Amino acid sequence: MLVNKKIISRFSQYREVLLKFQEMGLSKIFSNVLGDAVGVTSAQVRKDFSLHGISGNKRGGYQIEDLLHELRSILGKDKVHHVVVVGIGNLGRALIQYTGFDKEGIQIVAGFDIDPAKVNKRNRIPVYHLDELNKYVCENQIQIGVLAVPDAAAQSVCNIMVDSDIKGILNFAQIRLIAPEDVVINSVFLQMELENVIYFVNAMENKCTRCRSS
């Protein structure tokens, strides 16, 4: 693949920051300002843009509107993307209740769960039984799904999603999912992220103790 995950993450972040700057009434921005806001160097910003054929004005910086336009098309923001959430536990419910995605062109359109008690078709975002996933996904041309079921069920539910022709999965289960090459899987391991924080807090503490005693 020409681009990697990391650069796309930065693009998402650039976009986020640019929207805020635009909201504040600014119309142009310099690479160093954007870099600071996102936590990268100005050279990184310029290189990212340059590699994607986005150019600014020497001494004039970049037009925010132009950048947003380019980023919109790079990130596929020119159309609304419909997403389903599979697994309506604590996390799944939180995700379908969160309303912040909408304004970013991401629309969560339905939830699915294996537990009939969770089914509720009258919600703002309806929740269906998992058995209906296949039909729903076909009929509504859904490509993206969030997987938020317990680890033990994750792989089999993933298989169901893949069979239903979902092409991209954001996975919250703490396992490495196996799926065909053409299915994009991005995993968020929340426990691992917490462990990471804990590790580095410990590491810092040890370092400081040593500093003090030396």
Next chain:
Amino acid sequence: MLVNKKIISRFSQYREVLLKFQEMGLSKIFSNVLGDAVGVTSAQVRKDFSLHGISGNKRGGYQIEDLLHELRSILGKDKVHHVVVVGIGNLGRALIQYTGFDKEGIQIVAGFDIDPAKVNKRNRIPVYHLDELNKYVCENQIQIGVLAVPDAAAQSVCNIMVDSDIKGILNFAQIRLIAPEDVVINSVFLQMELENVIYFVNAMENKCTRCRSS
């Protein structure tokens, strides 16, 4: 810092997989098996261990118990870590309701919110008003906090957490938090992760279309 975020993430994953293998009754494991399970090469596994002074037996692989023992101490799993969640919205509530962290030595002990209506001290995990954070954190020697408030409030709540002497923050707000050097911040940008999936699904689609037409 000697080690970076990525290697620690791998260690977390190794540990996770090893626990599962151990549960299945296995007592030794080879680098290639562990690598496959986590999605890295066998050389990567061996190098990771080697760099941390963990060694196995030539031709005999690694003793799972030994590995887990080492990883436990590297990852600070030898004691239980108490964590507070600040911001009891959809996501914060999901996190304090999730019971899976406990068995991993991570214990969410309290929630905090600025909204008095969210306060409930009789829950399994009590929710206090944000004003009580400082006192609670001091009295209970909390070092780690999860930040799950709206973007607009994130920086100021972060400041409160830092003032309360929290040393590590897992941040779910879509902004780059500013904090002193000695405070560890790890951000999970859920929207960005979803956008990433969407981007690569689009990219694949375009690639395939091109393939078909050529």
Next chain:
DNA sequence: ACGTTTTTGTGATTTTAATCACATTTAAAA
């Protein structure tokens, strides 16, 4: 109009991370 300053754009360089490949060791088989 002209020089000065500032910012971009990018080739060269450095740094970092991953992979290779093989000598070494050792468990198991013959």
Next chain:
DNA sequence: TTTTAAATGTGATTAAAATCACAAAAACGT
């Protein structure tokens, strides 16, 4: 025992990502 096959451990190599550094362009002040 002796041989054979299979893993580890690690220096060397490669690949990837980030940074540097500076020429080129253009806005601004005078």
